[in-house]
Amino acid sequence: MGKKVVVKIMVMLFLSAMMLTVSCAKKSVETDPSAGIQQGSQDGLSAEEIARQKALEEERLREEALRKALAAEKEKFEMEDIYFDFDSSELVPDARTLLKEKADFLTRNSGLTVTIEGHCDERGTTEYNLALGERRAMAAKRYLQDLGIAEFRLNTISYGEERPAIQGNDESAWSKNRRAHFVIR
């Protein structure tokens, strides 16, 4: 019984605080808004309410930080390509390291699905490169599957040499174009 009374009082307090806030807000439309806020705190908004609002704000900030962190992680995930040797779809050690990081990210974000794009450099011929690009995408996909990522979350597509990351016809450009690129869907 005692508890119920306390709850009722709290609800009353909360409602009156709400009404106060609303009226203050209304007033603040007519007067200086900063004055309104000051008045609100001066009016003795309960410490509880202030704490509650602070907590809400902190939570919002935490969520925003998380969101930002996830966005940064997503960006990193999409920015970092894995690279291949000429005419090869074999995963080199650096590619495996990076794929482990990607698998870790995908494990932590189990709602995400990914398209893996296979690309080639401009050497060689367009038709063969379509097939080679697909094998590169498939090699990355298989490795991620081995690391526990469900197949249905991993799509592949080959663009052959059609969409180079870097224009140029020397090894520095070619080595950046022989890649698998990851896009979150």
Added chain:
Amino acid sequence: MRIMVQKINTKLMAALNSCGFFILCGLLCVLALFPAVVMAQHAYININDPLMRKIPVAIPYFKAFTGHEQEVSLGKNAVDIMSSALDFTGYLSVLDKASFIENPAIKGITGADINYKNWTVIGADLLITGGIVEQNGAVRLELRLFDSFKESLLIGKVYTGHKEDIKSMVYRFCAEISLLLTGKMGVFGSKLAFVSTVKGNKEIFTCDFDGGNVSRLTNFNNITMSPAWSSDGNYIAFTSYAKGNPDLYIRDLRTNSDAVLSKKGLNITPAWIPGQFALAATLSFSGDQDIYIISGSGAVKSQLTKSMGIDVSPAFSPDGTQFAFVSKRSGNPQIYIGDTGSGSARRLTFEGNYNTSPAWSPDGDKIAYVGVVKNSINIYVIGVNGGGPTQLTSGQGDNEDPSWSPDGNLIAFSSTRQGASRIFVMTSTGSDQRPLFTFGGSQTDPTWSSAFGNK
């Protein structure tokens, strides 16, 4: 289009056919009746000889029989079409009209009118005269080919039709000349499909064999590539990312409608089986890139290659019993020849570690392909039995996508020798390399049709 053809008597014809049965014969009919004409041809030229000398030919302006303005202008136009068409062959060189001593347009166009010495003295081995009559859009075109040293008429034809048909009439006569000189009908009437970029997107275009009449075939605003003509010229198959995935499209050029094969993964590198409404293409729905037979309406019929690893770019022998293709089964891309019936295959190329893009010659004895050696990409030709290989391009940009002309005399290819990729042609021995046309954007993947326009 309806063109009537009439034969003008030649000494050879007269000898073969004393009863004078030569009036209003259709082209093919003439050939069937007089095989001796076909047999006589190689006296003139062997286009497979790399040291071959081009035959100089004089094409003076045609005689306008009525003489009215439009007739004269149609005649001039016909001479221009003929000159560029014959120049294009790579085995004829058309002489500058400034050197001509005699003017058949005034003096006359028959053998009796010609003083052959006036042509031999300027170096014209061959002489073509023409006469034109135009009346209310109806045209009569009279064309003769003379051997000026032998002082004899080699071919004489009269074509009648509409003035819109003049180009076709001229091409038909060019095809006759080609047949006489080389034993084949030539490229006249054939077309090319190719890929060109429009605002950065690859689209498919077609044009006449000489680069004229450029026309856009696709408008997907995406990646569209690998055009392949059916034998009858009624269909072009290609790959497009129009719906996101590299799908196979089979376009009926008469109705402009597409059949689409959209299996998971790749649907690429189509090649029609000669004479059939079916093609081969690489599909990867199984997880491995293999070549399959697909019906002309886009249904998968059977699997042609089964080895693990990349199998792409099929190209059929003229009789369709064999196909060349690229496989990585030995560790790097090489050309193989497979049996269409059994699928069993043998390796053809052993030099270098990157050989792709095979194109089977219309004669059936050679395969043109692309080889990459030390980052330079060039066109090579190898015998079907492994003879050669011979390098046809070198030291000038990247050279890719070889495609044989229907008579086997020429090879179209793409080259970056002038910067952006352009379509080039050369003779089958690699001589006479020249750009086919100048066009904005970059062009790749030329594919020659059969000479269906000659039929």
